[in-house]
Structure formats: C-alpha cells, structure tokens
Amino acid sequence: MSERIESLARRLDEAARQRHAIAQPEGADAPTLAEAYPVQAALVAQRLARGARRIGMKMGFTSRAKMQQMGLSELIWGRLTSDMVCEEGGPLPFDAYIHPRVEPEVCYLLSKPLEGVVTPLQALDAVEAVAPALEVIDSRYRDFRFSLADVIADNASSAGVVLGAWHKPDVDVANLGIVLAIDGRAAQVGSTAAILGHPLRSLVAAARLVAAAGERLEPGSIVMAGGATAAVELRAGAAVSAEFQRLGRIGFRVSAAEPAA
Ligand code: OOG
Numbered sequence: 703m704s705e706r707i708e709s710l711a712r713r714l715d716e717a718a719r720q721r722h723a724i725a726q727p728e729g730a731d732a733p734t735l736a737e738a739y740p741v742q743a744a745l746v747a748q749r750l751a752r753g754a755r756r757i758g759m760k761m762g763f764t765s766r767a768k769m770q771q772m773g774l775s776e777l778i779w780g781r782l783t784s785d786m787v788c789e790e791g792g793p794l795p796f797d798a799y800i801h802p803r804v805e806p807e808v809c810y811l812l813s814k815p816l817e818g819v820v821t822p823l824q825a826l827d828a829v830e831a832v833a834p835a836l837e838v839i840d841s842r843y844r845d846f847r848f849s850l851a852d853v854i855a856d857n858a859s860s861a862g863v864v865l866g867a868w869h870k871p872d873v874d875v876a877n878l879g880i881v882l883a884i885d886g887r888a889a890q891v892g893s894t895a896a897i898l899g900h901p902l903r904s905l906v907a908a909a910r911l912v913a914a915a916g917e918r919l920e921p922g923s924i925v926m927a928g929g930a931t932a933a934v935e936l937r938a939g940a941a942v943s944a945e946f947q948r949l950g951r952i953g954f955r956v957s958a959a960e961p962a963a
Pocket residue numbers: 760761762763764765768772805837839841846853858859860927928929933
C-alpha cells in the first residue's frame with residue numbers, strides 16, 4: 703500500500719483516538735476520489751489490528767434530508783466494526799467522541815451473501831431480520847466540513863451503532879413513521895420511505911457498491927441503510943429515543959461529560 707494512503711489513514715485514526723478534529727485537508731493533502739476507499743480500508747485495518755472485528759457496513763446519503771444537511775448527493779458506504787456497537791439504553795460515553803450526532807436508520811441482518819447487481823427480491827431473500835437502529839456519526843473533520851472524498855476516507859463518519867429489537871424480514875418497512883426525540887422532545891420526524899423510497903433499495907445499492915471494492919456482503923453481517931432524517935447533535939447527559947412505527951422504540955442515554963482534569 704502506498705505511503706500516502708497509509709499516512710492519510712493514520713491522520714484520521716489519530717484524530718479519532720485523540721478525540722481531536724482535524725482541518726479539512728486542502729490541495730495535495732486531500733485524498734482524491736480514487737484514494738478515498740483505499741484510505742478508508744487502511745483506516746479500518748488499524749481498528750482490526752487493535753482487535754476489533756468487522757461486523758458489516760453502512761450506507762450514507764441515502765435520503766434527501768441527509769444529502770441536504772451535508773451538501774453531498776452521492777451514495778457512500780463505510781465499514782462497521784465491533785468496537786462501534788453501543789448498547790441499547792446506554793450510556794453512550796460522550797467523551798469517546800469529538801462532536802457526535804445521531805440519526806435514525808433501519809438495519810438489516812443477512813443470512814446469505816449478497817454482491818454485485820441484485821434485485822430487491824434477491825436482497826430481501828438474503829435478509830434474516832430487520833431492526834430499528836440509531837447511528838452515531840462523528841466526523842474526524844472540524845465542523846463536519848468535508849468533500850465527498852474526505853468523508854469516504856473518514857469511513858463515512860462512522861462512530862457508533864445502536865440496534866433495537868430484531869423483527870422477521872417480512873415486516874413491511876417501506877413507509878414507517880419515525881420520531882427522533884431528545885429529552886422527550888421531538889427533534890426530527892420522518893419516514894423509512896425517505897431512504898431511497900424504500901430501505902431495501904439501500905441494501906441493493908450496498909451489494910453493488912461493495913462489489914466495486916472487491917468485497918461482498920457476508921452472511922451474519924449487518925447493513926445500516928442510512929439516516930432517514932437529518933442528524934441531530936448529541937449533548938452530554940441527553941436522553942435519545944426513536945419511535946419507529948411497527949418496529950418499536952429504541953434509545954440510549956448519553957453519559958455526562960467528564961469534569962476537566
Ligand atoms: C456522513 C455519513 C452519512 C448517512 O446515514 O447518511 C450517513 C455524515 O453525515 O457525516 O451516515
């Protein structure tokens with residue numbers, strides 16, 4: 703692997719580990735689109751080297767709400783690892799992040815491999831279960847400011863995954879209302895239909911996109927379909943909950959900030 707890819711990945715890994723945002727790279731310091739996924743792979747390899755396991759992948763910018771919030775409109779994907787899983791209920795360790803945000807998603811668990819061009823029916827046939835989910839994103843770039851290549855290199859801002867109860871794959875998740883609440887007050891209202899018209903389309907796209915990187919979606923792995931609403935900033939001590947029509951409620955508490963030493 704090139705020294706340049708390694709050094710771009712190392713900068714992002716250090717930013718995450720030191721919980722310190724870095725400036726959006728400029729000019730020759732910025733990854734190109736061709737370098738972006740290789741940098742992401744190198745970044746995730748550092749987590750795996752520290753003992754994390756690969757658990758699946760996530761899709762990004764699958765809803766207009768997310769595209770508008772971040773100013774980017776191409777589908778992206780990221781690699782999820784076991785060290786990102788946070789327990790339902792919490793507490794989510796606030797100090798483990800830089801400037802975390804939360805967004806409501808739908809998560810698929812696969813029982814069969816998927817890769818390349820597949821139909822929605824083939825994708826559904828590979829689904830073992832579906833769950834309401836919350837994703838915690840935490841850009842390693844200051845103020846969440848990034849280009850498409852920057853955010854791909856940064857593993858699509860992946861930081862935390864909270865999963866709710868698994869349901870049989872035959873639950874119709876095409877158009878389910880979602881209310882994301884912070885401290886009991888609605889912060890975002892949306893529908894699973896915001897995810898490419900149907901979250902299953904995100905799974906279809908995921909199979910296609912990972913194949914382009916020489917990977918496949920593995921049996922036993924999860925796929926996060928992408929935020930259905932804009933993401934909401936997390937504050938220390940906040941109570942976060944999302945009510946999904948038919949799929950139920952999921953939530954967690956954010957820990958209080960550590961007093962400064
Ligand atoms: C990039 C990650 C996008 C989604 O669900 O659309 C994403 C970001 O917003 O920082 O996770």
